[in-house]
Amino acid sequence: MNQTRRTILFFLLVLLCSAATSTMAGVADTAGENLEISLITYGPGDIYWERFGHDAIELRDTASGEEVNFNYGVFNFDEKNFIFNFARGRMHYLIDAEPTTDEENFYVQAGRSITKQRLALTPQQAAALRDFLFWNLRPENAVYNYDYYVDNCTTRVRDALDRALGGVIKAQLTKLPGGMTYRQQTIRLMSAQPWLMLILDLGLGPYADQPLNAWQESFLPDELQKNISGITLSDGHGGTQPLVQNETLLSPNRLSVPPVTPPDLRIPLGIAGLVFAALLIAARRYAPLVYALLGSLFLLLAGLAGVAMLMLWTLTTHHSAWANANLLLFNPLAFLLLRSVWRSRHVAPTRLSNIVLLLQLIAILIALLMHVLPGVTQQTQPWILFALPCWLALAWALRQTESISAASLP
Structure with a gap:
């Protein structure tokens, strides 16, 4: 049955591609002299998976006026094991082609900007790209x-444009520094969804903090649009000419614009950590049940976050999440303290609980040392500022029980 479904899907894809090819016969068959190549950039959308923006390569047959957009952003939710493969980092995307008008109408209706950059490819390069x-x-x-x-x-x-130009784009952009890291670009673009921004920032490892050059940072549509504006080509007469011949805003943006710089998470997370720690200490003195609930909530979330980060590192191909130093702050050891928090209202913590708590405090100390050591790239400051007061408050609360128990002995 599964083989039959795969066969049917394959032939459907063949039919779709055949239909698309037949409707693009002009672009497919015309001479290179008649091909006009443009980079089309679509601005970020409101939905979280649209926040990074999108782009396409437009081929235009100047003889017939036919225009076709090629983009690499198609995926199939109905693909077998799609969610499981997505979680493992094994996502399958497709190239697609459709008339420019059909594609651009979608983005105009969504209120997303459309920018067209006409590129100076030779007829041979245009034909090779086509x-x-x-x-x-x-x-x-x-x-x-x-x-x-x-x-x-x-x-x-x-890469398709660079291939057609013989590697000119990569050769020039790799020499230029990028403006931000993968992490900074991610939290900048996801700042409109704070909960998702925080989850992504927590889950990214040191890979996301490596310095980038302009070629690497062109993983984003708006960065590619900006960076190719500075590319120059030989004009065939001993001089140079810009790759981008002209740039036109086809449709203005009608949505909220992402910030130019990423938000600084240190202050809000540091304040959140201090507030939670103060609540935990106050509840320990005046409302033991509330203290137990707050402590359990923190430990449960810390443990779950640790399990998720550990799974991303060991069971998936999401290399941007590997070797995450935030595991020192939030890890499955937290689950071992859940019982102690409830028991600590009346009984001193066990020897095991004391050992686990000591190990956790040592882990936080290691995280602090890693932050100041040279050669460590991962930016963990916001989460250290949040976790440190929370763990210290929890340690104080557990020690208070032990002191009370000792004082009650004759």
């Missing part, structure tokens, strides 16, 4: 393994 895109559109070549940062719908567009 042939590569149609080759890539074949069913046996259409699917690729998606990666958020190094192999996504924008890097595929970037």
Whole structure:
């Protein structure tokens, strides 16, 4: 049955690609002299998976006026084990092609900006790009393994253009420094959804904090749009010319614009940690049941976060989440203290609880030392500022029980 479904889906894809090819016969068959190549950039949308923006390569046949957009951002929710593969970091995306008008109408209606950059490719380069895109559109070549940062719908567009230009884009952009890291770009673009921004920041490891060059940072549509504006090509007469011949805003943005710089999470998370610690201490003195509930909530969330980070590191291909130093702050050891928090209202913590608490405090100390040591790239300051007061308050609360128990002995 599964083989039958795969066969049916394959032939459906063949039919779709065949239909698309037949409607694009002008672009597919025209001479390179008649091909006009443009980079189309779509601004970020309101939904979280649209926050990074999107782009496409437009081929226009100047003889017939036919325009076709090629983009690498198609995925299928109905794919077998889609959610499971997504969780493991094995996402399958497709290249797609459709008339420019149909695609652009969607973004206009959504209120997202559309910018067109016409590129100075020679007829030979334009024909080579066209042939590569149609080759890539074949069913046996259409699917690729998606990666958020190094192999996504924008890097595929970037690489296709660079391939047609003989590596000029990569050669020039790798020499230029990037403006931000993967982490900074991620939290900047996701800041409209604070809960998701915090989850992503917590889950990203040191890979996300490595310095980037302009080529790497062009994983984002708006960065690619900005960076190719500075690319120069040989004009064939001993001089140079810009790659971008002209840039046109086809449709203005009507949505909220992402901030230019990423938010500083240190202050809000530091304040949140101090407030939670103060509540825990106050509840320990005046409302033991509330203290037990607050302490359990913190330990439960810390343990679950640790399990999630550990699974991302050991069971998935999400390399941006590997070796996450936030595991020193939040880890499954927290589950071992849940019983002690409830018992601590009346009984001193067990020897095991004391050992676990000591190990956790040592882990936080290691996290602090790692932060100040040279060569450590991961930016963990916001989560250290949150976790440190919470763990110290919890340790104080557990020690208070032990002191009370000792004082009650004759």
